[in-house]
Amino acid sequence: STHSPQNNDLLKHTVHRHEPPVVGRPLEVLVDDGEVLVVDKPASIPVHPCGRFRHNSVIFILGKEQGISELHTVHRLDRLTSGVLLFARTLEVSKKLDQMVRDRQLEKEYVCRVEGEFPEGEVVCEEPILVTSFKIGFCRADPKGKDSRTVFNRLSFNGKTSVVRCLPLTGRTHQIRVHLQYLGFPILSDPIYGSSAWGPHRGKGG
Template structure:
């Protein structure tokens, strides 16, 4: 564990905490710094602060940088459904149950392992465990995501995510019958103060906005389309639970007693649209609901 400390001079007043650290820690991205702040590895005057904290003269910053984990992520011959590929991007329709990238305790069988077998030219911005990964979807969420094959493509796609111009539409089956035909959930999200595995609605959390529209009502369930404006961890799952309609099969935020023997939440990333990094043309990919999803819809229909 490496410990670093900084004392703020007057020429750095009113600079954001994450911006200052990104400028002063060589080789560390802003996303990496924000991750350290979120994990409470950064303190200002011995207090936990958020990324957007504005520095003041005399502030003393201390942070702990974990030792890098030496990993050798291996290419594995795992079948994946490729919707589109060129020299800049690969668009994948991920199956339910597949983890997107390796993490402690889970270094094989991921989408990254499969991609490394399929092609060697992936963006290196996110390091050895997450090459090319611009955005993620949960292990038990199926659907479409785009992977960058070079750093230029990665930066341009990441910028679209940041400015909310990327189209991301999900389909979810939720508990209960929703009264509203459509609406917007604007509720900030952050790490649960007690259960650190969970995300929860917090007043001091990060801005999170989900637009929803009812597709069909069943007896006891509702099929909804959710359009992401922001893309926080577990956003749709937490937002729908927050308004009293958790996702069917959700093992973390759903009902303890489940009607169906499911492997995870009923959530599919159905549509993805973005501006191509090189051609600057808008591309959109729309996928069918997978078999596991259709099977449950047939059951609730009957």
């Protein structure tokens, strides 16, 4: 058409979004007792709608597929991390659990596979962690960062990679991933902290 836009013309613009695919297996509810809801979260699904993910998030799927709403998040797991996720069913329980987290009455434990031969025995990393970009959620070990402490124990080594048990005693963003990178044993196929862009030593020692 040769018609050029005039005042009062209605210009319509539609955006069609394709979300990145997530794993197909259903979210398994482990406990739902009216106070807490405990879910087994697969890797690849974010907890909250974020970035390019709207429908493919734990909160949205629980609401749409199981009619579960008004959940209060007690803790988060990174999108690529699988594991046990705890929600409070009421504000009262949420406050109680938040206080327990602050008082260190709740302990979290993670297991991951890392590159290389992780040392035997207990390894403690206490490098402060600084968020350098909130936009892309990127952190690094930095003296100007917040106090952080993670305890590691190697469970096995197969000649190439190690399975390591991780106890984060503080709750910084990407804490385990950053501390393992700092120690020189990034999590296998970690797209940020295990990237070859860090050089041959993957950013070991900060």
